Amino acid sequence: MTLALTVAILTAGAVYLFTKREMLRIILGFVLIGHAGNLILFAAGGTDRRTEAFHPSADPSVMADPLPQAFVLTAIVIAFSITVFMLVLAVTGDKTDDTAQKVEELDVAAESASDGVRRIPRKTNGQERP
Amino acid sequence: MLLLAVVFSLVAVILAVPLSHWMGRYAGWLLWIPLAASAWTLSQAFASSAGEVIEYYPWIPDFFNVGFHLRLDGLSLIFGLLVTVIGAGVLFYSAKYLGTTKITSFYLGMTTFALAMLVLVLANDVMLLYVAWEATTLVSFFLIARSGSHARKPAVRTLLVTILGGLALLAAVAVMIAATGTTVITEILVSDLWTQSTPVNWLIITLAIAAFTKSAQFPFQSWLPDSMVAISPVSAYLHAAAMVKAGIYLLLLFSPVLAGNTLWLVLLVSSGLLTALMGAVSALRRYDLKELLAYSTMSQLGYLVALIGLGTPAALTAAIVHTIAHALFKSALFLAVGVIDHETGTRDMRMLTVRRMVMPATLLVIILGSASMAGVPPLLGFVSKESLFAAFLDADLPDGVMILLTVIVVLIAICTFTYSGRLVLGAMGRYRSPKHWINTPRGTGANRHTASEASATFWGYPAVNAFLSLILGIAPFMLTGIVAAAVYAVTGVGLDLELALWHGVTPALLLSILVIGLGAVAVWYLPVIEAFLVPRPLSFSGLGVVEKLRQATIEIGATVSSWTSGLNPGRHLAVPSVLLAVLALAGFLTIDSLPAQQEHLTRWSDWLLVAVVAVGVIATIRARTRVAAIAVLGTVGFAVTLWFFALGAVDVALTQLLVEVLTVVVMVLLLHRLPKTFGTTDKLSKVGLIAAIAAGTAAFAGTYALTGRRGMSEPAQYLTEQGTEVTGGNNLVNVILVEFRALDTLGELTVLGVAGVAVAALLASRTPNPVRQATILKTSPLSDPFDNSAYLRTFSKIAVPILIVFSLILLVRGHNEPGGGFVAALLTGAAFALLYLAAPTDDAAPIRWPYMGLTGAGVALGSAVGIYGLVDGSFLKPIYLDLFGFELNTSLLFDVGVYFAVLGLILGAFNMLGSERGLAKAIEVAPESKTDISNPNTKPTERVRERERVK
Structure with missing residues (x-):
């Protein structure tokens, strides 16, 4: 119950941040949803047994499931590296990470124009205009 | 003997990189020797046989018993000698031809090509033949593309055409395997497959496409002149003597069963003569x-x-x-x-x-x-x-x-x-x-x-x-x-x-x-x-x-991507969020009943953690400045850390704690390249709220429905009961990471390495934003970073050695007690982070280790341990070594590999992002243009230098 609530709060916060236009907020959203994912992995192992998984000090019958723990441990480090990567994405290229203030140019089509491909006219709808 | 010939070629590949580094272009004067040895071995093997040598080494026993199956007869001898002798000669010649740059890529490509081509002509297994065939295609692509930017398009065109042939060959191989149930070429050639007209016609067409693309025959001839942007030794070897002959070899290989077939005759003779005439006139x-x-x-x-x-x-x-x-x-x-x-x-x-x-x-x-x-x-x-x-x-x-x-x-x-x-x-x-x-x-x-x-x-x-x-x-x-x-x-x-x-x-x-x-x-x-x-x-x-x-x-x-591309990330992320809600709804509607939940799933202290997380999340989404958002995000991270502790996951909690610290450090390093406050208005957006509540509800329902409704899984039961007996390690989580699921861990290390490379590539191709200028009064005590950091510097002198020693202890004891490579590396990283924070200027930061090399070394060490495990039967199998009376488990070495890889990534992040010099190094800015990157710290640096001079 409590774990599910925590997951719910984290997910809701993450999705809310995803709807924002600043890269940094989206990255923060990713960090939150990463937490949520890790806790779901823990939930999969059950939350009734909570004794540390160390032999021989713990009795196997009350020992926490070590398998999700191992998954989560590597997941945390991977998430860290991805966070770093996204942060670098946020600070390169444009002066700000706010995607709302940009003119919809210099996009995929323009970049592939260097490959001799005709530029594809982009549709702009109301939502994307600053 | 045949394996020896292949091994000689492999030796050339292995030597190519170090020799190119030591001898430059003259590496060719040594590299031809292994290929010549390979040729000699082939001729000796043939001379001492009755016209056929067959060697079999198991490779994929689970799939049609595919083997590293080699066969030498008169035909493969001729092609094998062409490949090795001309290859040796071309390498010798190249020593004088090459310039001073891009030598390693040339020798590595040429020797790899020789190896692939040798395996191709010796293969007695269609799968092996196919793999070698594609290898020659790929190496050819790289050897053409390395000629520079003008060679990019020809290289891609060559690749497209030859890959088409590769796919045709794959189709032929699939038909042969399906029809005969074997992958051995000699067995396929004597099977009764060749008496059935329909599959034979398909085989003729696919084999002809494969051969025509490789040997530049009409209608696939155009890539060959196009590929002449490659340098002369490459053209001489790949596009005259060896690679284009692979198609000829393929046709000759299947000629015993196809010669005399009308379709074969018409296809080959018409295409061949047409190409010959077109080529000669051109x-x-x-x-x-x-x-x-x-x-x-x-x-x-x-x-x-x-x-x-x-x-x-x-x-x-x-x-x-x-x-x-x-x-x-x-x-x-x-x-x-x-x-x-x-x-x-x-x-x-x-x-x-x-x-x-x-x-x-x-x-x-x-x-x-x-x-x-x-x-x-x-x-x-x-x-x-x-x-x-x-x-x-x-x-x-x-x-x-x-x-x-x-x-x-x-x-x-x-x-x-x-x-x-x-x-x-x-x-x-x-x-x-x-x-x-x-x-x-x-x-x-x-x-x-x-x-x-x-x-x-x-x-x-x-x-x-x-x-x-x-x-x-x-x-x-x-x-x-x-x-x-x-x-x-x-x-x-x-x-x-x-x-x-x-x-x-x-x-x-x-x-x-x-x-x-x-x-x-x-x-x-x-x-x-x-x-x-x-x-x-x-x-x-x-x-x-x-x-x-x-x-x-x-x-x-570009068209397909234009349907989905757009600068609003929310639209991309909305799709999985909505799907999550749909999934939850579907589950709610279709699942009637769930098994009863176990008892004691919740403890009263959990509610405190829920409260902290809730406060942290709300604060994060309400934060108006970037630095505040990061700070309160840290709160959530620490609450999650406590959650892990509460769930009995000590190692995970330690890892989370350290990652939280390091994430904040990295974010702070980059924060001064972004505006101070968020741009969008303060109002809560309705769409965002609805999406958030929907996704949150779905996540809650899913997690609640799936938690604690069954006992421990079978693998987990095995691990908790037998894990220690099997491995001798008491820390089950660590044992899983470095022994039971070591292959996963190795894969994840590789991901870390790729992330490091991606960060470097990103910084090299897209200049980072300039640093936001901070306005600090000169008279303010904050303006002198040297004085400011006195306390931290003194503290770090004591703390850093202790932290590093402690991290090494964590590393070594990880098998039995809380610790392990991940935690140890993060702690060392934290120690270095302290050094960075304490440094008076960006450039005074003291760690200048080759971070990429460190990550690479970590992955290499992990792989080496894995390969050593093959001694005892399987990749990554831990082996106990008796070293001078001290018992050593190779899984500890693996953990050391983990340590290096993670540490490399952290150091890379600090060095590339933390200082202008590290950044300049990462993006390879030439010294004179270095000043282009605005450096607000120039003055303090000078001041520090002056100060040191006065002392």
């Missing part, structure tokens, strides 16, 4: 000597394909002899043209007319090679050309067809003679353009630059090949043994082979005389022929088709 129109040779290669390969299509023993013999002859003269010619290019700076015969060519040795090579190509006695090309005529004259075809084909072959031969003459004249600087072409540069005799001869080590190897063409032409009986063995392998009949220069007056001889006579006349009238041919290009070009296809592919990709 060669007459080219001014670039190398391009001329490329078309000539196409044309000569066309001969070979047509001969294989005829399928008579005489034709196959001619094909094999001509393969040898062509490999010898064509590699000699390519390399000699390379010498000319290297010495004069041009390969254009019009430009060469203004040079005084004092290059007797090189020109002699060109004359001998061209003579062999033209079929002039007493060179080997004459012998093979005559057997070719004889094969067409004796073909088992209706008379009318036979005469037509012979006429075409003779026509091609005349063109061949003519362009050979044109090549010689062009290389000598004696090209004559049509009289009325006033704009074409023409040698005037006056003010010619002298082009002097290169050193003997340069023209030496081409000369060897040219003289071999001469010697083998005078004494072709020297080839009888090896050719007879190959013919036996291809036809299954032992022929009484007679290779001779003089067969008496035969129809073939008369044709040869006719060709030489008419060819000589044509050479004389070359300007007239050119005046006719050059202004009349083909109305279509295969290259254009490939280029259109390539562009269309990119356009389709």
Whole structure:
């Protein structure tokens, strides 16, 4: 119950941040949803047994499931590296990470124009205009 | 023995990188030796056998028992020797040809290619054959692409065409395996598959596509001239002697079961002769000597394909002899043209007319090679050309067809003679353009630059090949043994082979005389022929088709991506969020009942954690400045850490704690490159709220529904009960990471490495935003970072060593107690983070380790431990070593690999992002343009230096 609530709060916060236009907020959203994912992995192992998984000090019958723990441990480090990567994405290229203030140019089509491909006219709808 | 030959080639690959580093371009003077050893081993293996050597090493026992199955017979011997001997020669030659840059990629590519090609011709397993085939395609792509940006498109086009052939071969391989149930080539060849007409027709078509793409036959011929942007040694080896012969080898390999089939005959003969004719005519129109040779290669390969299509023993013999002859003269010619290019700076015969060519040795090579190509006695090309005529004259075809084909072959031969003459004249600087072409540069005799001869080590190897063409032409009986063995392998009949220069007056001889006579006349009238041919290009070009296809592919990709691309990330992320809600709804509607939940899932203390997380999340989404958002995000991270502690996951909690610290450090390093506050308004967005609540509800429902409704999983039960007994480690989580699921961990280390490389690549290709200028009063105590950091600096002097020692303890004890490579590396990283924070300037940060190397070393160490595990039967199996009476488990070494990889990433992040100098290093800014990156810390740096000077 409590774990599910925590997951719910984290997910809701993450999705809310995803709807924002600043890269940094989206990255923060990713960090939150990463937490949520890790806790779901823990939930999969059950939350009734909570004794540390160390032999021989713990009795196997009350020992926490070590398998999700191992998954989560590597997941945390991977998430860290991805966070770093996204942060670098946020600070390169444009002066700000706010995607709302940009003119919809210099996009995929323009970049592939260097490959001799005709530029594809982009549709702009109301939502994307600053 | 065969494995030894492969191993010798592998040795060349392994040595390529270190030797290129130590010896530069002269690495070629050593690298040819292993290939020569490989050739010697092959010939010894064949000599000491009864005509066939088979070696089997298991590879994929679960899939049709696919093996590293090698087989050497007369046919693979000839191709194997071509690959290794010419490869060795080209490597030797390259030492003089190469410049000072991009040497490693060249030698690595060439030796890898030799290895792949050797495996291809020795393979007795269709899967192995296919893998080697694709390997040659990929290496060819890299060897073309390494020539620079102008080579990118030709490389991609070559790849597209040859990959198509690879797919066709894969289809053929799949049909063969499905129909015969085996992957062994010798077994497939004797199976009754070849008596059923439908699969055989499909096999002929797919094999022909594979061979035609590889050997540049119509309609896939266009990539070969296109690929001439590669440097001469690459062209000589891949695109004349070896790779293009892979298609010929494939056709010869399946010739025993397909020769005589009408479809096979029609496809191969028509495509081969058409290519031969097109190539020969095109060669007459080219001014670039190398391009001329490329078309000539196409044309000569066309001969070979047509001969294989005829399928008579005489034709196959001619094909094999001509393969040898062509490999010898064509590699000699390519390399000699390379010498000319290297010495004069041009390969254009019009430009060469203004040079005084004092290059007797090189020109002699060109004359001998061209003579062999033209079929002039007493060179080997004459012998093979005559057997070719004889094969067409004796073909088992209706008379009318036979005469037509012979006429075409003779026509091609005349063109061949003519362009050979044109090549010689062009290389000598004696090209004559049509009289009325006033704009074409023409040698005037006056003010010619002298082009002097290169050193003997340069023209030496081409000369060897040219003289071999001469010697083998005078004494072709020297080839009888090896050719007879190959013919036996291809036809299954032992022929009484007679290779001779003089067969008496035969129809073939008369044709040869006719060709030489008419060819000589044509050479004389070359300007007239050119005046006719050059202004009349083909109305279509295969290259254009490939280029259109390539562009269309990119356009389709751009169109498809334009449907989904947009700068609002929310729209991308909305899709999975909505789908999550849909999934939850579907689950709610379809699942009737769930098993009862276990008891004691919740403890009262959990509610505190929920509250902290809730506060943290709300604060994060409400934060108005970036720095505040990051700070409160940390709160959530620490609450989650406590959650992990509460759930009994000590190692995970430690990891989370340290990652939280490091994430904040990295974010702070980058924060001053972003605006201070968020741009969007303060109001809560309705859409966002609805989406958030929907996703949150879905996540809650899913997690609640799936938590605690069953006991421990079987693997977990095994691990908790047996884990320690099996491994001897008490820390089950660590034991899982480094032993039970070590392959996962190794994969994740690789992801870390890739992330590091991606960060570096990103910084190199997109300049980071300038740093936001902070306005601090000079009189403020904050303005002097040196004084400011006094406390932290003093503290770090004590704390950092302690932290590092402690992290090493964590590393070593990880198998039994909380700790392990991940945690240890993060703690070391945290210690370095402290050093960074304490440093008075960006540049004073003290860690300058090669972070990429560190990550690489970590992954390499992990892989090495894994490979060592093979000693005891499986990859990554932990092995207990008794080292000087001290018991060591290789899983500890693996954990050390984890430590290095993670530490490398952290250091990389600090160095690349933390200081301007590290950044400049990452993006390779030249020293003089370094000032372009605004550096607000310049002044403090100077001040620190001054201060140190005063002391």
